[in-house]
Amino acid sequence: MKQVTATAQTVDEAVESAIKQLNASEDMIEVQVVDEGKKGFLGLFGTRPAIVKVILKQDPLAEAKRFIEDVAEQMGAPVQVTLKREGKLVIFELSGEKIAMLIGKRGQTLNSLQYLTQLVANKHSEQYLTVMLDAEDYRSRRTQTLKQLAEKMASKALYTKKEVPLEPMPSYERKVIHSALMNKKNIKTYSAGTEPNRYIVIAPHK
Structure with a gap:
């Protein structure tokens, strides 16, 4: 965390000086007033300068992007990362020659990296962000x-007249299954188990 301590005749002037040193803007900093200063008698005697400590806030998206790049580098699969933001949803797009290593079997590695990236982003964010x-x-x-898969397992449930449990999935993948079958009146779906092993059950609906 980058920070500077600045002194000037007033707090405002000290903050302005610190902002210039950090090459930042007011919305990017936190200010701690160490000493408000004192003008002194006739502006000559007993004068004490104002002292402030100005801290540069960490950009949550920059920190998250750096985390992804560092992990990928350590895995031997360097990536290029671009991002787009839609309100509180932040989507990081990854590309690289060894991208399959970061996806993993059925997306398990990518899902784990996504979870960790969300933790990193929200550690530095003032509002909760959903990361994908x-x-x-x-x-x-x-x-x-x-x-x-949803259509296939729904047909199986109707044919066998038995419930069909699916493999554990992250929440957004479970939503895909629920949504795909929500208009089928003869099929019902529900989630069971606990995270991270929560899964969907597809069952015939009487």
Whole structure:
């Protein structure tokens, strides 16, 4: 965390001096007044300068991006990261020659990295952010796979007249399954188990 201590005749002037040293703007800093200073008699005797400590706030998205890049580098799969923000939703797009290593089997590595990245981002953010990681359109392809799985398992549940439990999935993937089958009147879905092993059960609806 970068910070500077500045002195001047007034608190405002000291803060302005610190901002220039940090090459920042007012919305990027936190100010701690160490000493408000004292003008002194006739401006000559007993004068004491104002002292402030100005701390540069950490950018939560920059910290999250740096975290992703560091982890990928350590895994031997360096990536390029771009981001887009839609309100409180932040989407990091990952690309690289060894992107498959970061996706992992059924997206498990990507999901774990996404969870950790969200922790990093919210550690430095004043408002709660929802973070999503995508890797060369993996999420879109995974969504289509899940929809196909939902239809297939729904048919199985109707044919066997038994409940069909699916493998554990993160919450947003469970939502895809629920949404894909929500209009089928003869099928019901519900979640069971506890995180991180929570899963969906597809059952015939009488």
